Amino acid sequence: MSQTRIVQVRAGILKKNDELAHALRARFEAAGVFVVNLVSSPGTGKTQFLERTLGDLVAAGVRTAALVGDLETDHDAQRLARSGAPARQINTHGRCHLEAEMIGEFLGEWELSTLDFLFIENVGNLVCPASYDLGEAMRVALLSVTEGEDKPLKYPTMFNSADVAVITKIDLAEACEFDRAAAHAAIEEVRPGMTIVEVSAKRGTGMDDWMTLLHARRAAWRRLREVPAPA
């Protein structure tokens, strides 16, 4: 198998994904649902952060749902469902990322116009999910204070392709001797001007800022794209 042939195959897979993602994006815009794709390493705390996000939105009467990808198990969908929002589990059975085709398949006939927000929790992986557009309106890269401040430099594509960075587990910052300035500088280096939110989903710290950002981004997205107002 020549290197050229492998590259061609990879380009073919990505082109097909882009076409499906394009169709999904049109469907999401027609339905007026703001879709957020959460990407990070395994163990950054995506699920706990999303469970809290869903719970806060549900409590505020915002209509929201989630899709969650994992290689195996439905642990995460079970955890997310505790928020009161509907959650569906996608098992990739060995694949290291979600693809647009899986999103289309698992959404099925879901009536998206009944939702304000749809969150997609990607497979924990700082590399491959960066290359797969899922039709989302906003991509959020999460980084925990336990992971090391230079992760954005070592995984630049993930942070480069994201719209917002969320630093998680901020309650552990002191115990981990987290160097906040170094983490911000690393993010700034790979994605100048990127918005950074710092949170502790466990303690609730920073969740208000995150909620404000979510609503502001959705409002701006609706204005820009003239997405229909909610029914």
Next chain:
Amino acid sequence: MSQTRIVQVRAGILKKNDELAHALRARFEAAGVFVVNLVSSPGTGKTQFLERTLGDLVAAGVRTAALVGDLETDHDAQRLARSGAPARQINTHGRCHLEAEMIGEFLGEWELSTLDFLFIENVGNLVCPASYDLGEAMRVALLSVTEGEDKPLKYPTMFNSADVAVITKIDLAEACEFDRAAAHAAIEEVRPGMTIVEVSAKRGTGMDDWMTLLHARRAAWRRLREVPAPA
């Protein structure tokens, strides 16, 4: 691009890797060097753990070296070199795992018979590196107390294909409300009987157990394979 064709291409890549890994393994055995492949998510603390391991081995007069993979930057090779052991950085430029071909290329003409141990720190990724044999004698899957106890269930192939599990950052166990029994049960479920070592590379906790294990595994490997005694 049909699904069948993609699967064929993937099988072709893996077959080529396996052949190269087989040749590497023969080279390592002929040289008497025990090769350890460290795999984990980004942020589990592989580099800090390996820096400490190399430093402890160097201090004990054991001949050791390291190869370290990252998408970008040579931060990790610089950190590892502080131990006094030689360390070479492999940049994969977007690839999410190390392959046997890269190992062969970066070893170059290195005189392996001057080494007792060679450590390979893989790219931080709990999925793809599981499929790529690097010719190692022992694969070690690391899991930090900050990541969530169910990671082995969610990434079973990585733990299934490893020989030893190392739980890292044990000094943060209390701050993270780490459930030790749940983590051990998850590892046991995907890989019954797997040896588990718990360490804090920062505090030095558990490093003696890890050193004992390294030497015991190398001795057993030499006996089994009749690897030549060190010069």
